[in-house]
Amino acid sequence: MEDDGSESLKARRQRLDTELLARRKVEPKGGSNREAAQGYALAVKLSSEFIAGVIVGALLGYLFDRFLGTSPWGLIVFLILGFCAGVLNILRSTGAVAQPGPAGWSQTGERGKDDGK
Template sequence: MEVERSESLEARRERLDAQLNARRKVEPDANANREASKGYALAVKLSSEFIAGVVVGVLLGYLFDRFLGTSPWGLIVFLLLGFCAGVLNVLRSTGAVAQPGSGRAGRSGTRDEDDGK
């Protein structure tokens, strides 16, 4: 009787392992693909925002130098400004820095609440 129990227990354990392995193979693949695509989309978005800031800075610097004849100082200054703008855009996109204009409405120097006078 003890041998029959261990065999039936072993058979049930093998069936359970097979079912668990089948579920593990199906679920992580769908979630992993979804997470990978979200990560890829975020990486493309952040890199494009950074590159756009630098490219705009370089173009403005080049045009500034071309029309005013201050070569290479305009390009250097605007390249640095574009770099800073790109970093700021990335930080805003990730939520590390607040968006402009998202502060309190009562910043004009007047108090919104009653002073008690």
């Protein structure tokens, strides 16, 4: 009785191994390279958006300090604002935050209920 169960188990395992081997041969090998390239492109896009926000904030802060003589407070404040803008750009790019729409309109295109009418 025990032999019969282990024989059917061995036969099922052998059949599964042959099916898996056949599927591995059919699957293309280049699919993972394409996915890796898309992931790399997304990483470059998101990092460049973040870095751009920080650089613009730092540049504006430097110019603010240079013209008004408030060094280093303008740089500090605008650097923090640039950091926040960079994070917001990343969240918008990934779809975690809704894109800004026209004032008074929802993202679905319906007029807001609090318009005073």
